[in-house]
Amino acid sequence: MINECRELCRKYTVLTENQIDFISSFLDKLQDIADKEESNVYIDCLTINENSMIVVGEARPMNAESIYRESLMGLVIKAYKEPAVERAFRIGVPTVGVLGREMPTAEKVIQSAYPILFEGTVIAVLIYEKKFEKYLPENSKRNPGGFLDLQTEQILCNISEAIVIVDEDGHICYSNKEAERLFTSLGYVDAIIGMRSENIVSSADDDHYRFEMSGHTLEGRKFHLGSNSEKICIAIKDITDSELLRKENKNLLTAYQELKHSMKNSLLLLQNIGEKKAEKAPSYEAKQAYREMSNRIMSLMTTLELKLRVEEREVNIKPILTELCKRLISLEADPDTEITLSVEGDDLLLGDEITNAVVLVVYELVCNILKYAFKARRYGKIRIRLMRDYVVSYIIVEDDGCGFEVSSENQKSVGLGLIRSIVEDRLNGSLIIESDSKGTKATFDIME
Numbered sequence: 001m002i003n004e005c006r007e008l009c010r011k012y013t014v015l016t017e018n019q020i021d022f023i024s025s026f027l028d029k030l031q032d033i034a035d036k037e038e039s040n041v042y043i044d045c046l047t048i049n050e051n052s053m054i055v056v057g058e059a060r061p062m063n064a065e066s067i068y069r070e071s072l073m074g075l076v077i078k079a080y081k082e083p084a085v086e087r088a089f090r091i092g093v094p095t096v097g098v099l100g101r102e103m104p105t106a107e108k109v110i111q112s113a114y115p116i117l118f119e120g121t122v123i124a125v126l127i128y129e130k131k132f133e134k135y136l137p138e139n140s141k142r143n144p145g146g147f148l149d150l151q152t153e154q155i156l157c158n159i160s161e162a163i164v165i166v167d168e169d170g171h172i173c174y175s176n177k178e179a180e181r182l183f184t185s186l187g188y189v190d191a192i193i194g195m196r197s198e199n200i201v202s203s204a205d206d207d208h209y210r211f212e213m214s215g216h217t218l219e220g221r222k223f224h225l226g227s228n229s230e231k232i233c234i235a236i237k238d239i240t241d242s243e244l245l246r247k248e249n250k251n252l253l254t255a256y257q258e259l260k261h262s263m264k265n266s267l268l269l270l271q272n273i274g275e276k277k278a279e280k281a282p283s284y285e286a287k288q289a290y291r292e293m294s295n296r297i298m299s300l301m302t303t304l305e306l307k308l309r310v311e312e313r314e315v316n317i318k319p320i321l322t323e324l325c326k327r328l329i330s331l332e333a334d335p336d337t338e339i340t341l342s343v344e345g346d347d348l349l350l351g352d353e354i355t356n357a358v359v360l361v362v363y364e365l366v367c368n369i370l371k372y373a374f375k376a377r378r379y380g381k382i383r384i385r386l387m388r389d390y391v392v393s394y395i396i397v398e399d400d401g402c403g404f405e406v407s408s409e410n411q412k413s414v415g416l417g418l419i420r421s422i423v424e425d426r427l428n429g430s431l432i433i434e435s436d437s438k439g440t441k442a443t444f445d446i447m448e
Contacts, residue, residue: 001073002027005043005056008074012054012391013045019123023056023116026126030059038064039128042072043116044085047391049447051428052078053085054391056124067129068105075104076391083187083214088113088125090211093198097135099187101214108132110189135189162236165225166197173231182238186214201234210239217243254425258360258418265367314349317358318386324359325366325384332370338379339370345386348393354446357426358395364419365397365442373401373440392429398441406435 002024009020026043034041043057055075060066079086084098096112103109109129116124156163162179164172175192183192183200192200201211201220210219217240225231322343329339350358366382374380385396416433423431429445 001057004073008054008056009045012047012076014048015045015123019118022118023124026116026124027057030057031062033126033128034059034061035063037061037128038134039130040067042127042129043124044082044127045124046079046089047076049392049428049445050079051447052076052391053082053089053125067107067109067131072104074390077104080215082111082113082127084111084113085125085127087211087213088115089122090213091198092117092122096195096199097188097190099132099189100129101187110135132189160237162238164192164197164200164234164236166232166234168230170197171195172197172200179236182236186216197232197234201236216240250425254421258422314351315355317348317350317355318343318345320355320359321362321384321386324363325382328363328366328370329382332367333380334370334374337374337377339374340379340381341384342382343384343386345384346388346393348386348388348395348446350446354427357422358446361419361422361427361444362395362397364415368415369397369399369401369440372404373399375402377401393446394443395446396441396443398439400439403435403437403440406433 005024005027006020009015009023015023023043023045030041030043033039038061040061041059042055044053045056046052047054053076055072055077058072060068079089081102082100084095084100087093087095087098092115094112094114098111098113100109100111108131110132112128114126114128115122116126156174156176159176160178162182163174163176164179165174167173172193172195180192188200207222208220210217212218216238218236219239220234220236222232222234225233322341325341325343329341333339362384369380369382381400383396383398385394385398387394387396420431423429423444427444428447431442431444433443434441
């Protein structure tokens with residue numbers, strides 16, 4: 001298992017060799033832990049995109065029934081599906097007794113997660129898993145102690161925020177109904193009262209903070225109950241809906257910029273055609289200008305259809321990019337330059353929103369190539385490669401043109417800025433551009 005663990009860490013994480021050695025040192029202890037706790041025990045690491053995790057170590061109990069029949073080594077799972085593990089990675093504190101979401105079994109699974117730290121940084125998480133019916137709550141219900149008067153308690157129970165009160169020892173000694181409802185919805189199965197406070201909220205000292213768990217975005221405020229009291233009140237608000245609206249507004253703004261950019265390019269094309277028509281008075285030239293205008297309008301319509309009219313739920317992007325680039329070359333390339341196109345690599349099945357974004361990025365990149373890369377050249381080559389990996393997919397658009405100065409172009413190019421915004425905001429990826437006198441290579445990744 002040690003060799004497999006090392007190989008998975010090297011291929012799918014950004015961990016250093018020293019960090020991988022440290023994680024490997026835990027592997028020979030997993031079986032003892034699994035038998036002692038009568039639990040399935042795993043070690044998870046974040047993948048390179050930090051939104052998913054991969055299992056790099058495991059042990060099944062020898063003295064109890066295992067939750068899973070098959071090995072989970074190498075399994076990649078989205079972070080939000082394992083709230084306890086996600087929280088341990090984000091905050092760096094243990095999280096006990098949380099229900100896993102969409103686990104690789106039909107049965108309910110309770111997880112407890114303990115961060116593995118290397119030089120103060122969380123590099124992995126140790127996970128205990130039990131079946132729901134086998135899990136025994138670790139904390140007993142505590143009495144609030146009568147420090148709240150009846151009127152105060154009634155007020156706290158009827159406000160919309162989740163309220164918990166932490167005593168001098170760091171245990172939760174009071175929670176209102178909204179707090180119980182909220183943390184039950186997040187997957188906690190133990191009673192809130194009696195828990196260590198860091199098991200449900202950040203242990204940070206900040207009075208205001210934000211954290212994410214189980215696909216929810218939560219905002220918390222801390223304050224003392226009076227100047228002489230050591231008890232701390234924590235008010236927590238679920239702001240998931242407002243965050244989704246904020247992201248949607250950002251996407252709408254990006255879509256609006258895309259539309260403006262496409263319209264601008266189209267108008268510029270029509271303007272150029274009009275100038276040529278004015279310059280070429282003979283009827284033959286006028287005829288050629290009308291024909292060119294027709295071809296460019298057809299190109300625009302084709303592109304819009306490819307970007308916006310994707311009816312299937314998942315679409316193979318490869319033939320779409322092939323058709324798009326062929327039409328762009330036939331309509332936009334200099335007639336004195338012979339362009340060779342190759343679209344190669346893996347078939348990528350993408351959802352329609354991701355497909356639209358990818359088409360737009362490739363459209364802009366290829367248009368830039370045709371416009372700038374092959375000036376005064378008789379031959380040119382455009383190569384598009386699609387690569388699908390276990391965790392992430394890549395698309396590479398490259399040419400053998402004249403190249404450009406990347407740093408200076410990034411400063412002034414609206415087109416490159418738009419491309420980078422689409423890749424980062426809608427594809428959850430990154431754009432890398434490399435260019436020299438032998439050509440330009442643009443690489444962007446796709447996280448679905």
